[in-house]
Amino acid sequence: MNDSAYDRIVKAKARRSGDLAILAHHYQSDEVYRHADFSGDSLELSRRIEGLSASGIVFCGVYFMAETAAILATPDQKVFIPDPKAGCVLSDMAPAPLVDAVVQRLRGGGRKIIPLTYVNSQAEVKAVCGRMGGSVCTSANARVMIEWALTQGEGVLFLPDKNLAQNTCDQLGIKAGRRKVLDVFSQGKTIDPAELADKDVLIWPGQCVIHSRIRPSAIEAFRAAHPGALVVVHPECAPSVVAAADSCGSTSHIIRYCETAPAGATVGVGTEINMVARLAKKYAGAKTIVPLMAHGCSNMAKITEEKLARQLDNLDRETPVAVSPDVAEPARLALARMLDACRKAG
Numbered sequence: 001m002n003d004s005a006y007d008r009i010v011k012a013k014a015r016r017s018g019d020l021a022i023l024a025h026h027y028q029s030d031e032v033y034r035h036a037d038f039s040g041d042s043l044e045l046s047r048r049i050e051g052l053s054a055s056g057i058v059f060c061g062v063y064f065m066a067e068t069a070a071i072l073a074t075p076d077q078k079v080f081i082p083d084p085k086a087g088c089v090l091s092d093m094a095p096a097p098l099v100d101a102v103v104q105r106l107r108g109g110g111r112k113i114i115p116l117t118y119v120n121s122q123a124e125v126k127a128v129c130g131r132m133g134g135s136v137c138t139s140a141n142a143r144v145m146i147e148w149a150l151t152q153g154e155g156v157l158f159l160p161d162k163n164l165a166q167n168t169c170d171q172l173g174i175k176a177g178r179r180k181v182l183d184v185f186s187q188g189k190t191i192d193p194a195e196l197a198d199k200d201v202l203i204w205p206g207q208c209v210i211h212s213r214i215r216p217s218a219i220e221a222f223r224a225a226h227p228g229a230l231v232v233v234h235p236e237c238a239p240s241v242v243a244a245a246d247s248c249g250s251t252s253h254i255i256r257y258c259e260t261a262p263a264g265a266t267v268g269v270g271t272e273i274n275m276v277a278r279l280a281k282k283y284a285g286a287k288t289i290v291p292l293m294a295h296g297c298s299n300m301a302k303i304t305e306e307k308l309a310r311q312l313d314n315l316d317r318e319t320p321v322a323v324s325p326d327v328a329e330p331a332r333l334a335l336a337r338m339l340d341a342c343r344k345a346g
Contacts, residue, residue: 013312025062027296030274031304041251049073056080070320119137126334133153134334166239167248169201229290232246251271254271270291
């Protein structure tokens with residue numbers, strides 16, 4: 001009788017005896033998530049890479065996350081992803097040649113604009129930021145990194161998520177008149193740097209297809225059904241949604257918020273359904289965790305338990321995630337700036 005995918009994964013981990021590390025993002029299904037040696041949000045998983053001794057790292061998430069792991073890994077380590085086709089629509093909204101053209105256009109006015117890319121971006125985009133004195137951020141440290149970027153130049157280009165940018169600007173007290181969502185759809189040719197001279201933060205017009213589906217009406221309906229309930233949402237949601245919530249933050253923030261909510265509380269959560277369902281099961285009987293939407297990320301769902309088992313069965317013959325040196329070096333610099341800035345910020 002053939003072993004189940006679960007049993008094959010358990011045996012592969014035992015066979016490799018500490019020389020294998022499985023990392024999983026919070027948005028993975030329970031069937032995959034239960035096999036993780038380390039789980040977390042993008043920032044937590046990025047920080048994990050430096051301390052790993054395993055020669056084989058399997059990343060259960062989307063492709064840009066595996067690329068980031070490959071950039072941060074040592075030359076002796078190989079990074080794998082069970083399905084290389086697990087992409088990210090948001091990251092695809094900011095292709096590297098266009099990012100480079102827009103930054104050059106913005107700098108053509110004489111201002112030193114610092115590009116700051118959300119980690120949900122291609123390695124080539126991170127490389128553009130690295131070469132141009134910029135860096136990377138996650139939803140957990142966007143505030144720290146925008147503050148950092150503002151000290152490095154005369155303005156910031158934040159990409160690709162416009163909602164994360166707007167919500168972080170609100171947190172920092174950067175007024176609406178000091179920021180601008182750009183029109184990038186004509187290769188940046190319609191951008192006039194002179195018209196942007198008074199803007200501190202210039203914003204790329206991308207958005208997450210999952211979080212952007214949440215509307216203020218969903219929160220209104222939830223509060224009507226659950227008087228006195230709490231609401232926490234992800235900062236990739238629209239500013240109007242964040243304004244209607246009690247709290248906003250990264251996936252790790254959302255997990256902590258549910259953990260520290262009072263016993264008996266009802267909490268509405270606005271993020272990807274796998275994580276919300278996991279929290280609901282964890283606190284069942286003590287607190288009530290309710291999703292504000294039932295949508296899952298179709299790309300995260302491409303990583304399945306069977307695909308993970310199949311990869312581990314043949315890991316020595318699998319093709320690792322590869323990032324060319326001319327991309328990896330400046331991208332690593334951008335990531336290093338982020339990790340250094342976060343360490344200094346505590």
